Amino acid sequence: MKATLRCLLYNPSNEDFELISDMMNHFCKAKHFAYKRLEENRFTEGFKIHELSKSVSENYGLNSRQSKDAVEQARQTMISQVQLLNLRITEYEGKVEKLLKKFDKGVKLEQRHGLITKLNKRLRKLCTYLTHKTNNTLPSVIFGGKENFYNRCKGTISKEDYQLRRNNQFVSRGDKTKKGNPNLRIVIKDTNIYLEITTLESTKMDSRLKFDGSFTKSKITYKKILTPIYIPQKLSKKTGKINGFNYKDKLLMQVVNENSYQVELLLRDGKIYAHVTFELEKTEVTNTCHNFIIGIDTNPDGLALTMIDNKGNYKWHYYLKNTELLTASSTRRVNLCGELAKSVVWASKTYGCGIAVEDLEFINDKDVHSKIARKTSQFCYRLILTMIESACYKNGVEFIKVKAQYTSKIGLYKYCHQYGMDVHNGAAMVIARRSYGFKEKVPKLYKGFFKPIPIIKDGKLTYTNTTYSNEWSNWSNVSARFKMILQKDCYPGFVIKNRKDIRDMILA
Structure with a gap:
């Protein structure tokens, strides 16, 4: 697993600042040039990236390694654009399909104009993306x-200000x-800690005559500067x-060990930041899933924790709730997610067990109400899961991901009433059991749902197997x-509260 430290170049001289800004300007322009060439020759046979690197080096005065880094940055940008194009097509196809289903069910007259306008807008977007897909652009x-x-x-x-914001990056792998x-x-x-920067200023050393009569190759040496770098480290005010x-x-x-690390320089608000990315050594796993495991269900307002043993039996459940996640700013939300991850790892180390989470992947393929849209847009599930995985990696806790299909439904209909917990903790129990490979059989109470359904097909009475x-x-x-059966009342609270009445309806 990789970690990134946000460092700062402090008190660089005016000359060094100008040299670094010039490097960023050349590097970003080289990246833009490389992206355009890669996009134009995406399906061209015989196109070679190393020839593009040579062209970038000649046109923008970068050394061979810097030009390769610029081309690689452009290539990664193009890969992300291809993935985003496929994702957008999937999302808008889903939105159009959902809107057409609404029209099939019937729409009120006062809602019809708004839905038609929305459908036209979605279709225009979809056609734009499909045109790109068809034309290979x-x-x-x-x-x-x-x-x-x-x-x-x-x-x-101003133009100068825009160029400064546009060309403010330099990356070295x-x-x-x-x-x-x-x-x-x-x-x-x-x-003292410094950052040694290889600038674009160079001097060429002419070839020299050797004793055997041959000449040495001419060399180009680049000017290097040393700038103090601040690496953040937070100390406790009480203990130090x-x-x-x-x-x-x-x-x-x-x-010290001369292992590889990537450095990215960014110019923001007149300051130069250095984002250093390096590989973390994996901590030995001491908290395993051999005896117990904690299943975690991720929600917009917190985490549901349910612990089971290796035989699938329930032990306890708890809900780590923090409603501030729904309204906090982005930076505050990052801190809250870190606190939740810390609490989860503490519980795991206390009981000496591993952690199982659901492998979530949401696709924005339908239009929802504004209140639901606000909740889902601020649902930082990927951030929470990434932080939990990172904390487990660093603290020696075994981490397992399982598929999330029907975890909430199974937990609601099978475990909530039995153990007196809400639907989220029921889903967490299903996640924990699924990590051990247990199958979730349908209880006998619901076997009435699987009676053959009579259907008239081609004038004949047939029974479908369910x-x-x-x-x-x-x-x-x-x-x-x-x-x-329940129509509008099919929500978790009603199902848990009226389970006996629903059972009678099923048996009837």
């Missing part, structure tokens, strides 16, 4: 961000054979010890029958 990329581009179009920012990093290298001198994980020592250990060999198909059938 990609949507245009605005380097520097749309907001800055629109501000420049309105004239609210790590290389173990080059003492960690060839162009942006962290150097330790007399307990480090709070949390000691990232600084881990990074310096990588530097029992499937697949576990998820059976639970899908149970969920569909519940919706058919």
Whole structure:
């Protein structure tokens, strides 16, 4: 697993600042040039990336390694654009399909105009993306961000300011054979930490005559500058010890051992930041899932924890709730997610067990109400799961991901009433059991849902079989029958509260 430290170049001289800004300007322009060439020759036979790197090096005055880094950044941008194009097509196809289903069911007269307008808008977007897909093209990329581009179009920012915001990056990939990093290298001198930067200023050494009559190759040497770099480290005010994980020592250990690390320079608000990415050594796993495991269900307002043993039996459940997640700012939300991950790992280490989570992946393929849209848009499930996985990796806790299909439905219909917990903790129990490989059979109470249904087909009375060999198909059938029986009342609170009445309805 990789970690990124946000460092700062403090008190660089005016000359060094100008050199670094010039490097960023050349690098970003080289990246934009490389992206355009890669996009044009995406399906061209015989196109070679190393020839593009040579062209970038000649046109923008970068050394061979810097030009390769610029081309790689452009290539990664193009890969992400291809993935985003396929994702957008999937999302808008789903939105159009959902809107057409609404029209099939019937729409009120006062809602018809708004839905038609929305459908036309979705169809225009879908046609645009499908045209790109058909013509093997990609949507245009605005380097520097749309907001800055629109501000420049309105004239609210100057051309120089826009260029400064657009060309504010320099990336150097790590290389173990080059003492960690060839162009942006962290150097330790007399307990002080510096960043050694290879600039674009170069001097050419002419070839020299050897004793045997031959000539040496001419060499180009680049000017290097040393700038102090601040690596953050938070100390406790009470004890003076480090709070949390000691990232600084881990990074310096990588530097001393000359392991590879990537450095990205960013110019923001007149300051130069250095984002250093390096590989973390894996901690030995001491808290395993051999005896117990904690299943975690992720929700917009917190985490549901349910612990079981290795035989699938229930032990306890708890809900880590924090409603501030729904309204907090982005930076505050990151901190809250970190606190939740810390609590989860603490519970795991207390009981000496592993953690199982659901492998979530949401697709924005339908239009929902504004209140639901606000909740789902602020549902930082990926951030929470990433932080939990990172905390487990660093603290030696076994981490397992399972598929999330029907976990909430199975937990609601099978475990909530039995153990007196809500639907989220029921889903967490299903996640924990699924990590052990247990199958969730449909209880006998719901066997009435699997009676053959009489259907008249081609003038003949036939019976359809509703029992499937697949576990998820059976639970899908149970969920569909519940919706058919309860109609608008098919929500978790009603099902748990009126379970006996629903049972009588099933048996009837």
